Amino acid sequence: MTDPSALMAAVPMPLVLIGGDARVVMANPLAEELFGSAAVGRHYITALRQPALLDCIETALKQVKTAQARFPLRGALRETIFLANAAPLAGGGVLLSLDDVGHVHEAGQMRRDFVANVSHELRTPLTALLGFIETLRGPARDDAAARERFLGIMATEAGRMSRLIRDLLSLSRVESEERMRPQGRSDVAALVTSATMTLGPVAAEAGVTLHVSGAQDALIVPGDADQLLQIFANLIENAVKYGRTDVFIDIARVERDPVLRAPAVRIEVRDNGIGIDPLHVPRLTERFYRVDSHRSREMGGTGLGLAIVKHIINRHRGRLRIESTPGQGSRFIVVLPRGPVADDSQG
Secondary structure, eight states, X not given: OOOHHHHHHHSSSXXXXXXXXXXXXXXXXXXXXXXXXXXXXXXXXXXXXXXXXXXXXXXXXXXXXXXXXXXEEEOSSOEEEEEXXXXXXXXXXXXXXXXXXXXXXXXXXXXXXXXXXXXXXXXXXXXXXXXXXXHHHTTTTTOHHHHHXXXXXXXXXXXXXXXXXXXXXXXXXXXXXXXXXXXXXEEHHHHHHHXXXXXXXXXXXXXXXXXXXXXXXXXEEESOHHXXXXXXXXXXHXXXXXXSSEEEEEXXXXXXXXXTTEEEEEEEEEEOSSOOOTTTGGXXXXXXXXXXXXXXXXXXXXXXXXXXXXXXXXXXXXXXXEEEETTTEEEEEEEEESSOOOGGGOO
């Protein structure tokens, strides 16, 4: 006959067996991580101590029916949300099982935050458009100068909405493809050259000079050319927006990257702008995170560009590093493997 303790240990969730005398008879290793190994033999009230969990067990013991409870619990590594099921046993006692549903809670919160952010970003230009439409139908109906000025502002706001929708679709696409390794091969040097040529007029208009080095020879990596071009265009465009006079794009071959543990290509985009407070750097790749919301919107930013960059780089099993010093500019460093890398390299 199978040893009950061995059976409980094989179940991939915390289990606690409580006897008819309300004492903990047995706890599998996952439960011991949560409540400690000294829980066995103690009254469940002193061993478990979570009010919602205790109510759940008491209901199961007294009413002889399965009870559920949801409660937060601090484990060895993090705080999470558990769903507890207390099932009464035929001979008395309760079998308590705990299901970690923290990831579901986090995903739900992320969805709520995402919807709230999107709603806010769309509502602002939409409100402006509706206001100007109302004005053009009323007081400015016969004012040619005002009409032209308002139409220009409306075109700007409509363009902002269009960019946001485009970036939302792009983010959705790259997130859905993140676990699918790209099948093609792309020349990083050619893609960087293409991005700088496309953004040349934008840089010239902003009074910024683009300097490219290391693009003379082909540097081939496994990758989706369109997505890699999106990375370089986004980083260079950001550097142009927030730089002062010069943006430097350096490409170099790396024989063995210490993190990827593979031959790689290193692309660095560096500006001499106002820089970023180190406090903000870890959050720059979050959706809709902006260091200066007002300035970012004025420059046409949607707050999604670096989030898209991060997901594309993850798909290509590369890495992104951001360095910045206030008053001295910023550096965005992309490292892409020139061949397969181990899956565990993306810590």
